[in-house]
Amino acid sequence: MSAAGQSAGLWQLAWRRLIADRVAVVSMVVVGLFLLLMIASGLNLIAANWSEEVAVGYAPPSFVGAAKKTAANAPRQADNGPNAYPGTVKDPLATEIAELRRQLDGGVTTSSEADLELGDLKVVDPLAKEMAEILGTTTVAARHELADTLPFGADKWGRDVIKKTVKGSETSIFVGLTAALLATIIGTVLGAFAGYYGGRIDDFFNWFYNVFTAIPYMLLILAIAAVLNQRGVTAVVLILGLTGWTGIYRLVRAEYMKHKSREYVQAADAIGASNRRRMFVHIFPNISHVSLVQLSVNAVGFIKSEVILSFLGFGVPVDKVSWGSMLNEAQNELILGYWWQLAAATLAMALLVTAFSMFTDALRDALDPKIK
Amino acid sequence: MSAYILRRLWQMIPTMLGVVLLAFFLFNYVGGDPAYILAGKISSPEQIASIRRQLGIDQPYYVQLWIFIQQILTADFGSSWATNEPVSQIIITRIGPSLTILIPMLIIETVLSVLIAVGVAYVRGSLTDRAVMIGCTVAMSVSLLVYIIVGQYVLAYQLGWFPVQGWGNSFLENLFKYSPLPILLGVAVGIAPNTRLYRTFILDEINQDYVRTARAKGLSENTVMLHHVLRNALIPIITNLMTYLPALLVGDFLIERFFSIPGIGREVILAVERSDFPVIKAITVYVAAATMIVNLVADLLYQAADPRVQLK
Numbered sequence: 228m229s230a231a232g233q234s235a236g237l238w239q240l241a242w243r244r245l246i247a248d249r250v251a252v253v254s255m256v257v258v259g260l261f262l263l264l265m266i267a268s269g270l271n272l273i274a275a276n277w278s279e280e281v282a283v284g285y286a287p288p289s290f291v292g293a294a295k296k297t298a299a300n301a302p303r304q305a306d307n308g309p310n311a312y313p314g315t316v317k318d319p320l321a322t323e324i325a326e327l328r329r330q331l332d333g334g335v336t337t338s339s340e341a342d343l344e345l346g347d348l349k350v351v352d353p354l355a356k357e358m359a360e361i362l363g364t365t366t367v368a369a370r371h372e373l374a375d376t377l378p379f380g381a382d383k384w385g386r387d388v389i390k391k392t393v394k395g396s397e398t399s400i401f402v403g404l405t406a407a408l409l410a411t412i413i414g415t416v417l418g419a420f421a422g423y424y425g426g427r428i429d430d431f432f433n434w435f436y437n438v439f440t441a442i443p444y445m446l447l448i449l450a451i452a453a454v455l456n457q458r459g460v461t462a463v464v465l466i467l468g469l470t471g472w473t474g475i476y477r478l479v480r481a482e483y484m485k486h487k488s489r490e491y492v493q494a495a496d497a498i499g500a501s502n503r504r505r506m507f508v509h510i511f512p513n514i515s516h517v518s519l520v521q522l523s524v525n526a527v528g529f530i531k532s533e534v535i536l537s538f539l540g541f542g543v544p545v546d547k548v549s550w551g552s553m554l555n556e557a558q559n560e561l562i563l564g565y566w567w568q569l570a571a572a573t574l575a576m577a578l579l580v581t582a583f584s585m586f587t588d589a590l591r592d593a594l595d596p597k598i599k
Numbered sequence: 600m601s602a603y604i605l606r607r608l609w610q611m612i613p614t615m616l617g618v619v620l621l622a623f624f625l626f627n628y629v630g631g632d633p634a635y636i637l638a639g640k641i642s643s644p645e646q647i648a649s650i651r652r653q654l655g656i657d658q659p660y661y662v663q664l665w666i667f668i669q670q671i672l673t674a675d676f677g678s679s680w681a682t683n684e685p686v687s688q689i690i691i692t693r694i695g696p697s698l699t700i701l702i703p704m705l706i707i708e709t710v711l712s713v714l715i716a717v718g719v720a721y722v723r724g725s726l727t728d729r730a731v732m733i734g735c736t737v738a739m740s741v742s743l744l745v746y747i748i749v750g751q752y753v754l755a756y757q758l759g760w761f762p763v764q765g766w767g768n769s770f771l772e773n774l775f776k777y778s779p780l781p782i783l784l785g786v787a788v789g790i791a792p793n794t795r796l797y798r799t800f801i802l803d804e805i806n807q808d809y810v811r812t813a814r815a816k817g818l819s820e821n822t823v824m825l826h827h828v829l830r831n832a833l834i835p836i837i838t839n840l841m842t843y844l845p846a847l848l849v850g851d852f853l854i855e856r857f858f859s860i861p862g863i864g865r866e867v868i869l870a871v872e873r874s875d876f877p878v879i880k881a882i883t884v885y886v887a888a889a890t891m892i893v894n895l896v897a898d899l900l901y902q903a904a905d906p907r908v909q910l911k
Contacts, residue, residue: 434613434614434617435617437614437617438614438617438618438620438621439621441614441615441617441618441887441890441891442618442621442883442886442887442890443845443846443848443849443886443890445849445852446849446867446882446883446886447883449852449867449868449871449879450622450625450626450871450879450880450883451625452871453630453870453871453874453876453879454625454626454629454630454876455629456630456874531742531743534742534744535742535743535744535853538744539856539868540872541871550742551744554742554744554745554748557748558748561748561749561752562752562756569745569748569749573741573742573745576740576741576742577737577740577741577742578740579740580739580740581736581737581740584736584739584740585736
């Protein structure tokens with residue numbers, strides 16, 4: 228970057244190579260779209276109302292058609308079918324207005340039918356009353372427009388699977404990227420110290436490395452999950468980040484060992500640069516491509532790991548949705564024949580992971596100075 | 600050779616000590632006071648104090664660490680907090696089912712992926728090669744959970760070809776009745792990444808001079824590929840296989856959980872769910888020790904397979 232106008236630097240060359248690679252460009256666009264999705268969903272621009280009940284429970288995808296079995300449970304008003312759904316540019320005050328109306332009407336007239344429907348369920352579900360209280364008016368208001376089908380179906384509670392997948396993508400990608408960033412920082416810093424200083428410091432960090440790699444990875448993750456005993460995005464990021472630094476540590480350490488005696492580092496020493504400055508200002512830019520590729524590799528791996536952790540129930544809490552928790556729900560739904568949630572989570576994840584892996588390969592090739 | 604083995608064993612001591620310290624730190628410090636976990640939600644201060652005395656956690660940390668080291672050396676970790684079963688008993692009885700699944704899985708997976716890799720490496724650059732490679736990338740992107748969920752549903756639940764889950768008492772019944780589907784799904788999960796990896800190993804060999812020499816002397820393509828190329832590519836393949844060996848000791852967490860196979864992996868997941876620290880702690884320490892031994896054996900075997908390797 229600093230050598231603008233002169234011969235192209237490593238990054239410029241790498242960027243040119245990346246752009247010339249059609250597969251790389253396509254995968255970069257897909258990954259970019261997922262990132263935009265994550266940010267938009269994180270800022271509540273899209274899928275903010277994912278937890279709302281917009282259809283009957285297990286409403287099938289539109290292209291399958293409404294299920295006959297559930298027709299008896301469905302409120303009569305929902306005859307307008309799939310077309311009812313795209314019109315959900317919802318009045319943000321709808322719930323409040325409904326609440327006011329309900330209070331005016333004594334809370335029975337508009338929602339009597341829906342309440343009657345709920346009546347039978349309340350007997351079965353001991354928490355139904357509490358749930359109804361928690362959900363409050365949103366349930367009542369939403370009941371009027373419950374759809375028979377949705378573009379990609381609904382889950383048990385009538386939530387839109389597409390919105391759920393978007394929200395799940397937000398969690399899974401965020402966790403994967405943040406954990407990868409944490410692991411990369413830990414691995415790079417430890418690797419830099421071990422490789423640069425050598426001697427005792429190297430021995431110490433190598434010992435640390437040996438201890439962490441002596442325990443099989445999944446066992447280590449589960450052991451840390453057991454002692455943290457918390458469900459949450461931060462906990463998952465910590466679990467994955469604190470266990471996943473070993474691979475990058477080795478690579479960065481090897482790079483620092485190679486670079487520390489090069490002429491430019493000796494020159495930096497001669498002009499009086501401190502050790503820290505030599506490590507992070509002089510050497511780091513020359514090995515940062517290793518960290519970058521590893522960041523990408525780790526992100527893919529951690530997205531997969533997060534899905535497994537959340538599936539097992541050691542990941543994100545129940546009020547958050549991730550691809551893993553979707554797969555967990557889908558496992559039981561599949562036996563009942565409701566396959567769409569499984570398909571949605573699988574497709575979203577496969578698309579991202581394929582694109583991300585291809586991008587990582589392309590990035591590695593583009594940054595490899597041996598290929599010119 | 601014996602000097603090498605002795606030195607390696609000597610080097611294991613600090614690592615093992617580190618694992619013990621890490622396990623101690625995690626389970627006695629980060630994990631919180633086990634007395635509260637054990638006593639449950641409703642507990643009086645007297646109960647807590649009595650449990651703490653029983654577990655020895657009212658002692659200072661160095662005494663607790665010493666107790667832990669004694670437990671490791673005598674293989675007596677006490678009992679599971681959840682089931683009261685002795686922890687050593689748990690480990691011994693759970694390892695069999697894990698191996699029943701994992702050993703056939705590893706063998707079938709390796710044979711199949713090596714054969715496919717030889718095949719696609721031979722026609723490298725062709726449409727078949729590229730199609731198989733893209734297929735592998737896509738197959739690797741689907742979560743392994745999906746393979747297991749869908750496989751169990753379609754093959755066991757819908758088609759009824761296999762039992763949905765279960766485990767019996769006789770080894771043969773387990774191997775031939777309950778294991779085939781878990782093994783099949785495990786192979787399906789592992790075959791794509793292995794094929795990709797082994798293909799690169801074979802490609803590294805296929806352009807070597809000795810291959811040209813072998814062709815020049817008029818050997819058949821089969822002999823060249825199987826006797827010359829594959830034999831040399833076997834060295835990195837074996838190295839890669841060795842990295843899987845420690846995993847044999849912990850079992851396949853997900854497959855064991857889905858198919859209710861009473862192996863080590865399922866035990867770990869159950870222990871995490873129940874905060875059953877003695878079980879996880881013991882398994883972590885033993886598996887780490889076993890991993891180091893297995894790695895040493897792997898290095899010795901490696902030298903036997905490749906005389907060029909010098910053990911230093």
